[in-house]
Amino acid sequence: MGSTRLLAAGGALAATLAVAAPVVTPDRAVAVPAPARGPVSGMEFAASHDEVAAGTPIVLRGRAGYLDRATGNGGRVDIYFRKGRTAPKVYLGSAVAGSSGRFRFPTRANASGDYVAHYRHRKLAITADATDFLAVYTSRQVDRMLFSWTATRLSCLPACKAAGPEQLISAAPVKVKLERACLQPGSGGRIGFTADPKNAFRAGDPGWRDFPKGDGPTDFELEPTATKGHFHLEWTSATPPEGQLASCDISFTASQRSVDKNYV
Incomplete structure (x- = not known):
């Protein structure tokens, strides 16, 4: 008996909702437009090599600002070096990003670690950060033994x-x-x-x-x-x-x- 009363009440509620709000079929549904999306800002950044010998001159290059715009991205890029993920960043200098957002920073590789770039737009409140790792090594020529064999009285x-x-x-x-x-x-x-x-x-x-x-x-x-x-x-x-x-x-x-x- 209790189940019957719940079903009846549910049916009455469904009927009331049917009268209060029209049924919208998929064919008559109206798509809700997505909110307008502004320009995308960010940074592309990389060292010129994956690994180099210690003391090698390298160039750090990148592009920052509105990545979907070819102009209007002028700003400053500060370059830092970090030996390890927990080590403090050491300021190396800054580069100028032109209107295209492109920049370059020449330096010399002395140790393995992360190069960190921080961009600030010249006029707008736009910033971006990027990191690239570079491996640095010292080398020396060595004679590596490959194989040896000895036998006597054969x-x-x-x-x-x-x-x-x-x-x-x-x-x-x-x-x-x-x-x-x-x-x-x-x-x-x-x-x-x-x-x-x-x-x-x-x-x-x-x-x-x-x-x-x-x-x-x-x-x-x-x-x-x-x-x-x-x-x-x-x-x-x-x-x-x-x-x-x-x-x-x-x-x-x-x-x-x-x-x-x-x-x-």
């Missing part, structure tokens, strides 16, 4: 082989130091850096050095065309006379000159 009959793991190298020449001492003269082989799983040697390939009879320098350079591969060595002892041994002591190291970066 018969190398029919052949001794050594293969390093797959690795990445840079495009710079690879410095190799090879030491070999064999009981039998004429023992020789080859060494190289290759991406070929079969380690196929091709005469004239700058990534290989061939020692068919063991003759050749102990210090030399390889210039592989591949930057992903492995080092490979093959060595064969000459057949010894009856009653003599075939034995070789072989070692080689491969290194590469690279740049060691230290971010400051």
Whole structure:
């Protein structure tokens, strides 16, 4: 019974609302216009590089003011540097934004951190802020060890082989130091850096050095065309006379000159 009374009352209320306000169908609905939107102000700002060596001259560039207007954006841009997000800002100087809003500020990069730009319109109460991070590093040339291998008293009959793991190298020449001492003269082989799983040697390939009879320098350079591969060595002892041994002591190291970066 209670539910019946609630339904009746609800029906009466619905009827009353129907009489008091006309029903608006979707076809007859009137769109409410959005409030008028004023010009959009802001700032575009960036350093000329993502990272540079310490002491490098750089230029900070940007555009500020009404970004959808080509004129009327004259103002001043103050430039600050901040070493870390919690460090205080250090004032570096100011730049003038022309009527287009464009500005530039030359400086010298000495440390990694944020460059912060603050813009103020010349006449209107318009401001904008932007930040860009720049990484700064010092560098030095170092010899990076790539691979080394040593073995002693190898018969190398029919052949001794050594293969390093797959690795990445840079495009710079690879410095190799090879030491070999064999009981039998004429023992020789080859060494190289290759991406070929079969380690196929091709005469004239700058990534290989061939020692068919063991003759050749102990210090030399390889210039592989591949930057992903492995080092490979093959060595064969000459057949010894009856009653003599075939034995070789072989070692080689491969290194590469690279740049060691230290971010400051």
